[in-house]
Amino acid sequence: MQPVTCKITSIEKLNTFLYRVFLQPVEPVSFKAGQYVSIVMGENDKRHFSIANAPTGNQIELHIGATPDNNYAMQVIEKMQNEGVVDAEIGNGVAYLRENSKRPIILVAGGTGFSYVKSLLEQIVDLQLENPVYLYWGVKEYSHFYFADEACGWANDHKNIHFHPVIELPEAQWQGHQGYVHQAVLNEFKDLSAFDIYVVGRFEMAKIAREDFVKQGALIEHIYGDAFAFI
Structure with a gap:
């Protein structure tokens, strides 16, 4: 795929580790909801990030989790801040x-993987799809739900969308799901054979989730996740 030059139109820090970035490609591009971009850092160095918006409009939204000890992401943020442009392959995955x-949909996201399901949900809403949608978003602590209001808004505004936040290490007063995000799905649905399941998160989480979902009836050809190409 030929890289496209993109101008950095906005970099916003959402919390201590997360950046919301908007890219403006200098030429028209196309992609599908749920695909990702590959930022070109060098001849053999491409860094992959989920696209966080539906394929409407003319900008690309990214949510990049970056801390000083995470060179993979932090170097990309620094390049964007210092140079104002990047070359990117758009529409991978x-x-x-x-x-x-027409199958019901389960979306399973860990941490900043929410950016991936945000793209899917925006497209589901834009197309007015009526499939039942069950969003499970897992984080380590409540403060990491950086787009919780938006997720709740989709669930409140659309009767087919259901939001289930999951906290791995909750405070004592937390009344919702706790533990691993994929386990919350297993607890809720004893037979997963009817579902399209989209999974995003750390490779080890994706691997275990797929294995456990298949054990509970999910059809492997209906489990989608770009992590599976690397594990």
Whole structure:
């Protein structure tokens, strides 16, 4: 895929480790909801980040989790801040939304993987799809739900969308799901054979989730996640 030069139109720090970035490609591009961009850092160095918006408009939204000890992401943020432009391959990945499927949908996101499901959800809403959608977003602590209001808003505004926040290490007063995010799905659905399941998160989480979902009836051809290409 030929890289496209993108201007950095905005970099906003959402919390201590997360940056919301908007890219403006200098030429028209196309992608599907759920695909990712590859930022070109060198001849053999491309850094991958989920696209956080539906394929409407003319900008690309990214949510980049970056701390000083995370060179993979922090070097990208520094390049964007210092140079104001990047070259990017736009529209990589095969875990895009199956828009013609009539199956109910489970979205499983860990941490900043929410950016991936945000793209899917925006497209589901834009297309007015009526599939039941169950969003499970897992984080380590409550403060990491950086887009909780938006997720709750989708659930409140659309009767087919259901939001289930999951906290791995909750405070004592937390009344919702706790533990690993994929385990919350297993606890809620004893038979996963009817679902399209989209998974995003750390590779080890994605691997375990897929294995456990299949044990509970999920069809492997209906489990989507770009992490699976690397594990």
